[in-house]
Amino acid sequence: MKKTGQLPFEHTPSSSPSKRGRKSISPPFEGGARGGLKKGVSTSKFVQLSPSTISLYKECKRCFWLQLKQGIYKPRGIFPSLPGGMDSVIKVYYDKFRGTKTGLPPELVGKVNGKLYDDQRLLSSWRSRTGGLTYFDDKLNAKLLGLLDDCLVIDEGGPSASPSGLRSGQVARSYVPLDYKTRGWEPKEDSSDFYQHQLDIYEFLLQANGMATKGLGYLVYYHPIEVRENGVVQFEVTPKAMKTDPQRAKKLFEEAVKLLRSDEIPKPSAKCEFCPWGQRQGEYA
Ligand code: SF4
Numbered sequence: 001m002k003k004t005g006q007l008p009f010e011h012t013p014s015s016s017p018s019k020r021g022r023k024s025i026s027p028p029f030e031g032g033a034r035g036g037l038k039k040g041v042s043t044s045k046f047v048q049l050s051p052s053t054i055s056l057y058k059e060c061k062r063c064f065w066l067q068l069k070q071g072i073y074k075p076r077g078i079f080p081s082l083p084g085g086m087d088s089v090i091k092v093y094y095d096k097f098r099g100t101k102t103g104l105p106p107e108l109v110g111k112v113n114g115k116l117y118d119d120q121r122l123l124s125s126w127r128s129r130t131g132g133l134t135y136f137d138d139k140l141n142a143k144l145l146g147l148l149d150d151c152l153v154i155d156e157g158g159p160s161a162s163p164s165g166l167r168s169g170q171v172a173r174s175y176v177p178l179d180y181k182t183r184g185w186e187p188k189e190d191s192s193d194f195y196q197h198q199l200d201i202y203e204f205l206l207q208a209n210g211m212a213t214k215g216l217g218y219l220v221y222y223h224p225i226e227v228r229e230n231g232v233v234q235f236e237v238t239p240k241a242m243k244t245d246p247q248r249a250k251k252l253f254e255e256a257v258k259l260l261r262s263d264e265i266p267k268p269s270a271k272c273e274f275c276p277w278g279q280r281q282g283e284y285a
């Protein structure tokens with residue numbers, strides 16, 4: 001297949017991230033000059049992936065390969081803006097409860113473990129496209145970038161109890177990724193599986209940035225149940241706890257990068273109708 005130009009997420013090794021940043025952590029508010037490559041670092045072109053590009057990798061390896069390696073995108077149709085708008089207003093709403101006594105919106109009290117992470121500045125940087133949580137793999141010359149919706153913290157220990165071998169007064173903090181999901185309907189039992197890799201990736205990124213985790217993440221679903229006067233829409237809020245596995249995320253990331261290094265185009269997904277449609281309509285072009 002003919003190449004269509006430079007790949008969307010590639011640049012040359014000489015413009016790779018700095019030695020410090022490349023180790024694993026890109027502190028959200030620290031910039032820093034980008035330096036030369038460390039000894040033993042891959043000289044292949046730099047690749048950046050995210051939870052959404054890894055979703056594409058899971059859905060169809062061919063589409064992933066075409067999009068990231070060749071810059072050929074599947075037709076996207078009209079993109080619904082409601083989930084993005086909901087995410088924005090939910091973030092503002094959650095921020096009101098950060099650092100309060102309960103540390104949670106009332107509808108989540110007693111339904112999730114922990115409290116909202118109270119460092120607004122750091123959380124805002126994890127949410128930002130100019131920051132985010134990042135991980136660099138020197139050998140692969142690849143970066144994984146994730147933007148968190150929110151994060152809970154679970155503090156164990158303190159003055160009284162001392163679980164997990166903590167000394168009296170010592171507090172151990174764990175970080176739990178939380179992602180909002182707006183749906184048209186009540187979520188089905190198995191719909192969360194679709195987002196498993198996303199929470200795995202967030203946990204992996206938290207760990208890579210030096211934060212302890214608990215193998216736990218939350219999806220918080222919002223779905224509409226009624227409309228009231230003056231355009232007020234009542235949403236049902238359903239938190240769903242998910243077991244997470246950062247090693248699963250790392251493996252997916254490595255596999256996806258490996259596929260991008262290959263020149264062999266993968267087979268199309270059997271579940272997608274676009275490729276057969278494209279082939280058939282091509283017969284009449
Ligand atoms: S099968 Fe669908 S998702 Fe896969 S390459 Fe073709 S158009 Fe893209």
